[in-house]
Amino acid sequence: MAEPSADTQRTLVQYEIKDGVAYLTLTDPPANTYTHEMMLQLDQAVLSARFDKDVHVIVLTGLGEKFFCAGANINMLKKSDPYFKYNFCLHANETLNRLEHTPKLVIAALNGHTVGGGLEIAMAADIMLAKKDAGKVGLPEVTLGVLPGTGGTQRLSRMIGKTRSIELMVEGGLISFEQAKELGIVNKVLEGDDFMGQVHDYAKQFCPPNKASKAVGRIKRSVQSGWEVPFESGLAIERELQQQLFQSDDAKEGLAAYIEKRKPEFQGV
Secondary structure (H helix, E strand, O other): OOOOOOHHHOOOEEEEEEOOEEEEEEOOOOOOOEOHHHHHHHHHHHHHHHHOOOOOEEEEEEOOOOEEEOOEOHHHHHHOOHHHHHHHHHHHHHHHHHHHHOOOEEEEEEOOEEEOHHHHHHHOOOEEEEEOOOOEEEOOHHHHOOOOOOOHHHHHHHHHOHHHHHHHHHHOOOEEHHHHHHHOOOOEEEOOOOHHHHHHHHHHOOOOOOOOHHHHHHHHHHHHHHOOOOHHHHHHHHHHHHHHHHOOHHHHHHHHHHHOOOOOOOOOO
8 A cells, every 4th residue: 555645644724713714724835836635635624614504704825925825736747647637637626616616605815926726726716805015816827838727717717808818828927916906806905914814804794693694605606606507597596595595594683683773693594
């Protein structure tokens, strides 16, 4: 039997829960490049957060201050045969699809450079928060003679349109967080020293009792599931999810609080 690799013996994705927020931290500094082992751990962390009733929001970030993630580990890809590379991309896509369709809000906290596969991971989140002047984003895979193969060509084009995404990818350059915000890739650029503290405060607003987290999750699910189907099918998905919410305790609380002119106290159920 083969000996387990060094990567499988250490934590590559740290999982922590704080105030209803699950933090999934990529922990392979300095660049937090991902390997097959890291993707396996990320996949398990996503599943853990999805099925944990005490988790209402998921935050993705990277360890350290220089990189969120610099993409796939180049040495791993260089040494791998074509069969492994194909299946590696396939599994990475499955993991990011799972993250994207998990019915809980996912926030990517970009604490540093977010390039290549790192940006592809971040684009599977619902909202991107970036630390001011902390790094750049981009999909420079063309400089390696390949394309962004973990959903990059598809997610970026859906975010900012065909022509802009093609321009960004074929030029292979990097842009600042501020430029990424102007293009619609990044949602907010946060100033100040306590970046993760600000991220936590932002994430907590979507947790009970502040928000009906089930409604937040179903809004996400309705958009994600309805985005690629005909309009009428999207409306059907919306109606089905709305019916589920009407039966929830939080919907009853929200309607009662509105009538009674008081602030609702949501429980996430």
